[in-house]
Every structure is written in C-alpha cells, then in structure tokens.
Amino acid sequence: MRKTSEIPLLALIEAGGVNNMPVIVASAIPTSDALIAAIKTVKAAGYRVSKARRPKVFRRDRVGPTFVAEFADGTTTRMSVFTPRDKLDWTRGERLSVAAYQSRFQTHEAPPAILSAHFEQDGKVLAQRNNKSAS
Numbered sequence: 279m280r281k282t283s284e285i286p287l288l289a290l291i292e293a294g295g296v297n298n299m300p301v302i303v304a305s306a307i308p309t310s311d312a313l314i315a316a317i318k319t320v321k322a323a324g325y326r327v328s329k330a331r332r333p334k335v336f337r338r339d340r341v342g343p344t345f346v347a348e349f350a351d352g353t354t355t356r357m358s359v360f361t362p363r364d365k366l367d368w369t370r371g372e373r374l375s376v377a378a379y380q381s382r383f384q385t386h387e388a389p390p391a392i393l394s395a396h397f398e399q400d401g402k403v404l405a406q407r408n409n410k411s412a413s
Contacts, residue, residue, distance in 0.1 A: 341399075342399075343359060343404055344356055344397065345359045345372075346395065346397075347375035347395040348393050349393065353379060355375045355378040357378055368407065371395065375392065375395070393408070394408045395407050
C-alpha cells in the first residue's frame with residue numbers, strides 16, 4: 279500500500295468564467311465532499327484575487343506654485359515646486375528649471391543664464407525676479 283506522500287498530486291488549471299479566476303481540476307487527487315463544497319462556495323462567491331481600488335481624485339489644492347524661468351536663449355521652463363506660498367523657495371525652482379533645461383536638450387553642460395523668473399499659481403503671479411543668473 280502506498281503512503282499518502284507518495285501519491286502524486288496532479289492538477290490542471292483552466293480559465294474559469296468568474297473574473298477569469300483559475301479553476302483547479304483535480305485529476306489524481308483523492309477528493310472529499312468537504313473540499314468539493316468549499317470549491318463550489320468560492321466559485322459561487324466570485325472570489326477576487328485583488329481588492330478593487332478607489333479611483334484617484336485629482337485635488338487641485340495640492341499642487342504647489344509653478345516656477346517659470348526664461349533662459350538667455352529664449353527657452354522657457356515651467357516647473358511645479360513643492361513650497362509654501364508664503365515662503366517661496368527660489369533656489370529649488372532654479373535647480374528644477376536647470377534640470378528641466380538639461381533634460382530637454384539632453385546635455386549635462388551648464389545652461390544659459392536665467393533672465394527672468396517668477397512664481398505663479400492659478401494664473402496669478404506670486405513673486406517675480408529679473409536678471410537673476412542660475413548658479
């Protein structure tokens with residue numbers, strides 16, 4: 279007589295009808311009534327592997343001010359900057375604009391000087407600087 283561990287456990291997996299859930303079809307597994315009942319319950323419940331996610335809602339109030347920089351060659355970059363409206367981070371805005379310029383033109387060289395720059399939000403200019411060079 280064979281031991282239980284020696285019996286090969288073979289199963290075929292086929293695409294099911296409910297949520298494309300795989301259906302395990304036993305081919306050489308000794309089945310019990312409890313196992314069959316449990317499989318039927320799971321199939322009837324429409325078991326899902328992953329939980330349905332709530333759609334992401336775009337919240338306009340989480341977008342920070344936009345740093346707009348005009349370089350000496352006429353190129354303009356617009357970068358949203360995570361900074362409070364009452365204390366604008368000019369250095370961060372300049373660094374992000376330089377990185378955007380280098381990414382746009384696929385270069386690691388220093389870009390031309392920034393002639394003018396300003397922060398804006400919702401179409402309103404919050405603060406402006408002219409003749410400021412990028413460092």
